[in-house]
Amino acid sequence: MSRTWGITQAVDLAEGHGQLTAMMAIPLPPVPAGARAGPVQVRATILQVRTAGAYREFTVHAPGVVPGAEPGQFVTLRVGGESSAMPLRRAFALSGVDGDALSVVVAAHGAGTRWIFERGPGDVLDLIGPLGRPFPPPPTGAAALLVAGGYGAAPFVGLAQRLTAAGHPVAAVLGSATADRLYAVRELASLTRVLVVTTEDGSAGRTGRVTDAAPELLPGASVVYACGPMPMLRAVAAQAAAYGLTCHVSVEEAMACGIGVCMTCVLPVVGVDGTSRFLRSCVDGPVFDAAKVRFDDIGRLPDDLHGAAAMRATR
Amino acid sequence: MGIDMATRLGGTQIPSPVLTASGCAAAGRELDPFLDLTALGAVVTKSVQLRARSGRPTPRMAETPSGMLNSIGLQGPGIEAFLSDDLPWLASRGARAMVSIAGGAVEEYAELATRLRGARGMIALEVNISCPNVESRGEVFACDPAAASAVLAAVRGADPGVPIYAKLSPDVTDIASVARACADGGADGISAINTLLGLVIDTETLRPVLSAVTGGLSGPAIRPVALRCVWQIHRALPETPILGMGGITNGAEALQFVVAGASAVSVGTAVFGDPSAPERIGRELAELLVRKGFARLSDAIGFAHRSAELTDAAGT
Ligand SMILES: Cc1cc2nc3c(=O)[nH]c(=O)nc-3n(C[C@H](O)[C@H](O)[C@H](O)COP(=O)(O)OP(=O)(O)OC[C@H]3O[C@@H](n4cnc5c(N)ncnc54)[C@H](O)[C@@H]3O)c2cc1C
Ligand SMILES: Cc1cc2nc3c(=O)[nH]c(=O)nc-3n(C[C@H](O)[C@H](O)[C@H](O)COP(=O)(O)O)c2cc1C
Ligand code: FES
Numbered sequence: 001m002s003r004t005w006g007i008t009q010a011v012d013l014a015e016g017h018g019q020l021t022a023m024m025a026i027p028l029p030p031v032p033a034g035a036r037a038g039p040v041q042v043r044a045t046i047l048q049v050r051t052a053g054a055y056r057e058f059t060v061h062a063p064g065v066v067p068g069a070e071p072g073q074f075v076t077l078r079v080g081g082e083s084s085a086m087p088l089r090r091a092f093a094l095s096g097v098d099g100d101a102l103s104v105v106v107a108a109h110g111a112g113t114r115w116i117f118e119r120g121p122g123d124v125l126d127l128i129g130p131l132g133r134p135f136p137p138p139p140t141g142a143a144a145l146l147v148a149g150g151y152g153a154a155p156f157v158g159l160a161q162r163l164t165a166a167g168h169p170v171a172a173v174l175g176s177a178t179a180d181r182l183y184a185v186r187e188l189a190s191l192t193r194v195l196v197v198t199t200e201d202g203s204a205g206r207t208g209r210v211t212d213a214a215p216e217l218l219p220g221a222s223v224v225y226a227c228g229p230m231p232m233l234r235a236v237a238a239q240a241a242a243y244g245l246t247c248h249v250s251v252e253e254a255m256a257c258g259i260g261v262c263m264t265c266v267l268p269v270v271g272v273d274g275t276s277r278f279l280r281s282c283v284d285g286p287v288f289d290a291a292k293v294r295f296d297d298i299g300r301l302p303d304d305l306h307g308a309a310a311m312r313a314t315r
Numbered sequence: 316m317g318i319d320m321a322t323r324l325g326g327t328q329i330p331s332p333v334l335t336a337s338g339c340a341a342a343g344r345e346l347d348p349f350l351d352l353t354a355l356g357a358v359v360t361k362s363v364q365l366r367a368r369s370g371r372p373t374p375r376m377a378e379t380p381s382g383m384l385n386s387i388g389l390q391g392p393g394i395e396a397f398l399s400d401d402l403p404w405l406a407s408r409g410a411r412a413m414v415s416i417a418g419g420a421v422e423e424y425a426e427l428a429t430r431l432r433g434a435r436g437m438i439a440l441e442v443n444i445s446c447p448n449v450e451s452r453g454e455v456f457a458c459d460p461a462a463a464s465a466v467l468a469a470v471r472g473a474d475p476g477v478p479i480y481a482k483l484s485p486d487v488t489d490i491a492s493v494a495r496a497c498a499d500g501g502a503d504g505i506s507a508i509n510t511l512l513g514l515v516i517d518t519e520t521l522r523p524v525l526s527a528v529t530g531g532l533s534g535p536a537i538r539p540v541a542l543r544c545v546w547q548i549h550r551a552l553p554e555t556p557i558l559g560m561g562g563i564t565n566g567a568e569a570l571q572f573v574v575a576g577a578s579a580v581s582v583g584t585a586v587f588g589d590p591s592a593p594e595r596i597g598r599e600l601a602e603l604l605v606r607k608g609f610a611r612l613s614d615a616i617g618f619a620h621r622s623a624e625l626t627d628a629a630g631t
Contacts, residue, residue, distance in 0.1 A: 087534045088587055259590055262339065262587060263341075263370060264376040266373060307393075
């Protein structure tokens with residue numbers, strides 16, 4: 001498979017950062033001999049920062065992370081520098097890879113993402129990736145509908161490239177509150193047969209939400225991919241289910257570790273055995289089969305969940 | 316470097332004094348890509364109970380200044396799956412496991428120890444007594460010296476041979492007396508500390524952030540409290556080994572715990588920020604001990620108590 005996806009513009013190495021990169025990108029720690037394939041922790045040098053509306057897209061040199069990285073996977077970054085009072089890493093969907101470079105799209109949210117916003121070319125980020133499970137490929141020839149809210153479009157440029165290259169017809173709905181919170185409209189326009197843009201304030205495309213536009217495109221689709229805030233995922237999942245379509249959702253649950261050791265990021269999911277469990281969205285997700293996610297029970301402890309009885313006994 | 320970093324968990328020798336912390340490394344497998352598990356003193360596994368537990372609803376976590384609050388609620392597969400899946404994996408990897416057990420009644424702890432007796436890969440037990448006692452209207456074992464002692468005696472009775480550490484809560488008025496009760500009950504060592512009970516409120520919703528309302532505070536924010544606890548326990552029980560923890564992120568901080576009386580340390584929350592932290596901290600601690608002129612780790616344990624003329628008033 002191609003080692004390049006998502007990144008549509010050439011990475012700008014002209015300003016002399018290329019050499020800097022080669023010196024500063026020291027894999028950390030040295031991968032022990034015989035270690036199994038999986039995520040790596042690297043010092044990633046920022047090559048390029050591009051403003052995309054309210055977002056910033058950071059392209060970094062992250063050797064060792066890219067091999068095997070697929071759309072739907074994510075990376076985590078340390079924030080705040082050496083004496084940071086923020087002990088937890090921040091998660092970002094991979095928006096593209098090219099050679100040893102990868103990119104992420106960042107929205108300024110709180111102190112951690114604001115710290116990332118202030119970084120520039122040549123700065124070094126502590127990065128771990130690739131993490132989580134990617135979007136699964138659709139059945140041969142199946143038409144795909146991509147539905148994204150805001151920076152939820154980040155993994156979709158790479159996914160759309162993969163899908164079109166494999167001969168799948170692709171349509172997309174991109175939505176956000178305001179025009180400056182849309183991402184990759186141009187890139188996805190050239191990769192899709194139909195692209196509908198919605199904004200809640202009408203500043204771009206149609207006024208409304210992605211779920212207002214999706215019903216037009218669902219009849220022509222066989223599989224739906226959705227990425228965005230949880231209420232949007234829940235609504236899109238319900239629409240896809242009404243049309244009997246497979247729907248893959250990429251969820252965004254708060255994470256403490258991102259690698260599966262802390263049990264922070266769980267949500268109730270029905271297993272192949274029919275039993276529901278709290279699954280970790282960082283290692284069992286972030287992409288789940290929407291039909292298996294119990295959206296109504298997120299934030300609750302359903303009685304029939306595996307291990308719920310033991311909680312009642314000790315409370 | 317050549318410094319002797321070997322230490323002991325009870326009677327068992329381990330090559331490094333740096334371990335993971337329970338609940339911060341799962342059962343080790345997920346850390347395998349980031350560090351050499353066999354180079355750690357031991358992997359301290361997530362507290363296991365008799366039955367599978369779902370844990371609490373989300374949100375289960377809130378980041379706080381230099382720390383975090385968690386209300387995971389001991390999500391885990393139960394002892395059967397632990398014995399058939401998690402522990403054999405650690406053993407096959409050549410890693411040492413300190414197995415953390417938790418329960419809601421004295422007999423549950425005893426049964427867990429019985430089930431684990433002689434299990435391949437296990438080198439020690441850590442008894443997490445920061446759990447509500449269902450027979451005592453939910454009072455936490457670790458807050459009641461008599462109940463804590465009863466748990467340790469039951470575990471000792473179930474497995475006379477294995478090194479047993481009692482893991483204490485800092486949310487008590489006199490941690491040294493709880494430590495003494497655990498030692499009297501049969502604990503070989505003391506793990507200190509578990510998280511401190513905390514609360515965060517969302518000023519948008521004006522409701523607690525965690526669905527469980529309160530949660531356990533961990534990370535650098537609690538380090539001075541943890542260090543004070545280790546100091547007090549070592550003063551009260553100088554012969555009892557201590558596994559110190561609470562906010563350790565580097566070798567210098569680990570050294571503080573060692574000279575305060577810890578013969579080994581656990582690294583918890585720091586793993587979330589840097590999964591290779593336990594291995595790095597072991598390296599940094601060794602370098603620092605060399606720089607301070609120590610020939611072996613064991614010479615530094617409790618050194619701060621000997622290095623100054625400290626009155627009891629200054630120490631407690
Ligand atoms: C799998 C995954 C993919 C993501 N992809 C992107 C992306 O491509 N672009 C992007 O801009 N953001 C993305 N996010 C959200 C991003 O991680 C958060 O916006 C960021 O962690 C907020 O940190 P902060 O310090 O700015 O905010 P604060 O609110 O100060 O953070 C406090 C704590 O809450 C957590 N937190 C807060 N908001 C979120 C959130 N929305 N999701 C998860 N954790 C949160 C933080 O990690 C931190 O632990 C993704 C999250 C996940 C889980
Ligand atoms: C997410 C999380 C889960 C934890 N789970 C357990 C547990 O199952 N059993 C236990 O004894 N301690 C548990 N702890 C407490 C830690 O083992 C440790 O005592 C505490 O966090 C202080 O160390 P630290 O600041 O290095 O994290 C947990 C801590 C965290 C942050
Ligand atoms: S974030 Fe720690 S287990 Fe998923």
